[in-house]
Amino acid sequence: MFKHWIAYIDAKPATVETYTKAVRQFLKFLLQNNIEHPQRQDIINYRESLRPNHKPTTVQNYVTAVKLFFEWTEQEQIYPNIADRVKGAKIDNNHKKDYLTSAQVVRLLNCIDRTTDNGKRDYAILLLMITSGLRTIEVSRADICDMRVVADFTVLYIQGKGHDEKTDYVKLATPVEAAIRDYLQSRTVISSTKEPLFCSLANRNIGQRMTTRSISRICKQRLIDAGLNSDRLTAHSLRHTTATLNLLNGGTVEETQQLLRHSNINTTLIYSHALERVDNDSEERVAQAIFK
Numbered sequence: 001m002f003k004h005w006i007a008y009i010d011a012k013p014a015t016v017e018t019y020t021k022a023v024r025q026f027l028k029f030l031l032q033n034n035i036e037h038p039q040r041q042d043i044i045n046y047r048e049s050l051r052p053n054h055k056p057t058t059v060q061n062y063v064t065a066v067k068l069f070f071e072w073t074e075q076e077q078i079y080p081n082i083a084d085r086v087k088g089a090k091i092d093n094n095h096k097k098d099y100l101t102s103a104q105v106v107r108l109l110n111c112i113d114r115t116t117d118n119g120k121r122d123y124a125i126l127l128l129m130i131t132s133g134l135r136t137i138e139v140s141r142a143d144i145c146d147m148r149v150v151a152d153f154t155v156l157y158i159q160g161k162g163h164d165e166k167t168d169y170v171k172l173a174t175p176v177e178a179a180i181r182d183y184l185q186s187r188t189v190i191s192s193t194k195e196p197l198f199c200s201l202a203n204r205n206i207g208q209r210m211t212t213r214s215i216s217r218i219c220k221q222r223l224i225d226a227g228l229n230s231d232r233l234t235a236h237s238l239r240h241t242t243a244t245l246n247l248l249n250g251g252t253v254e255e256t257q258q259l260l261r262h263s264n265i266n267t268t269l270i271y272s273h274a275l276e277r278v279d280n281d282s283e284e285r286v287a288q289a290i291f292k
Contacts, residue, residue: 001078008072012162022065040082043070047086059089098232099240105130111226118201120183122218125198126238127179128156129219132170133242133260135161136212136219136235144184145193147172156197160261168261243271 005023006016029046030038043066050059067083074081100108109127113119128134138158146157146166154177155169172180180197184190187199196209219235239260246256257268 004076005069005072008075009068018061019065019068022062023069025062026066026069038082040084040086043083043086047088051089056089063088098230098237099244100130100228100233100237102245104226104228105241105245108222108226108228112222114182117186120179120186121198121201122222124176124179124183125215126219126222127176128172129235129238130241131173131176132156133239134158134170135239136215137161139198139215140196140210140212141166142197143193144190144195144197146197147177147180170259240271243268244275247271247275 006020009016009019011019026043026046029049030036030042033042033045035042043063046066047059047063050062054062063083063086067086070079070081070083073079109123112123112126114123125139129139138160141159142156148155148157148169150169150171154172156172157166157169159166160168183198195207198210198215200206200208200210200214216235219238220233223229223233223237243256243260246259247253251259253265253268253272256271257265260268262268
């Protein structure tokens with residue numbers, strides 16, 4: 001039955017894996033509670049059982065998977081859709097991660113020893129992510145041959161989130177291109193431009209494509225080395241930094257949307273609204289009215 005349901009989902013492997021895990025978790029919940037004929041309330045109880053140990057986004061994904069599962073069972077006339085209109089978790093649209101100030105970015109980059117192969121690679125990765133807002137998956141997927149010329153600019157073609165091809169690109173600022181080429185020159189052997197742009201330097205998988213996990217780990221360690229150790233500072237904080245610094249330095253919301261490749265401008269507006277709140281000096285005005 002699971003195979004038929006997976007075919008019905010028609011999603012990317014990562015999504016199928018997440019949804020399959022979620023439904024198996026739900027079936028386990030039913031088994032543990034001796035529920036043979038689940039009803040709508042059982043799904044609500046399952047959702048509530050997830051809340052204490054899972055983030056709202058995880059709860060939302062798990063409930064979505066269960067809803068999709070019962071949508072399929074009803075369509076196949078296997079079991080009624082008891083999940084209809086069951087709500088997921090309330091998601092806070094505000095960003096969960098902080099961004100870096102321009103001074104902190106300089107500190108982060110200056111802490112990297114660029115005389116070593118590791119340092120050259122990590123410096124290029126961080127500088128690329130900070131200036132172009134790339135996600136770790138986009139960095140991982142990049143190949144050397146993705147560096148091309150468009151008009152009078154060197155660009156990097158990327159396979160964005162939810163895309164099957166490398167149709168989008170980001171422009172490489174001069175310091176970014178120089179850092180990447182400096183790193184590539186340190187690579188001992190490059191047999192083909194189809195090789196990954198960034199490779200592992202670990203002995204067990206040297207020369208292989210870097211994983212999103214390894215890129216995230218490098219970003220976090222470099223942040224710690226720069227004295228920027230916080231749970232709210234991660235690899236994804238670099239993407240927030242891109243958006244925020246662009247807006248603070250004259251970029252429009254529309255330009256920032258294009259830079260981050262947001263399909264919905266409301267996602268970009270979250271950054272703008274956060275900065276508008278910072279510019280609101282109401283608290284200071286009230287304090288001055290009291291203590292004048």
